[in-house]
Amino acid sequence: MIAGFADRERMGKTAFAGPITNVTIAVGLLVLLPALGTGAIYQAVVAGASINAFLALFNLIPFAVFDGQKVYTWDKRYWAMLFLISLGLTIYTIFVLRLLS
Secondary structure: OOOOOOOHHHHHHHHHHHHHHHHHHHHHHHHHHHHHOOOHHHHHHHHHHHHHHHHHHHHOOOOOOOHHHHHHHHOHHHHHHHHHHHHHHHHHHHHHHHHHO
């Protein structure tokens, strides 16, 4: 939440923080996967990465009160970059990793 006056840039940068945090968590969890082998902990880490990737993607929908609308209004290039990264991570974690395990 932003207190006081916030122009389009400040709103966009603040809104960018949420999805980029989810992407960072998803990538961090994916980095751990090779060290885990298989099993319940592996599945939990895949689930955590999937959830965070999807949350970033969902939050980047450029509509109404979602962060995506604020980021899109601020800078379409940053929105597109983060949206494509989130989409790729979501497809990879939900479809590729879950189907292979």
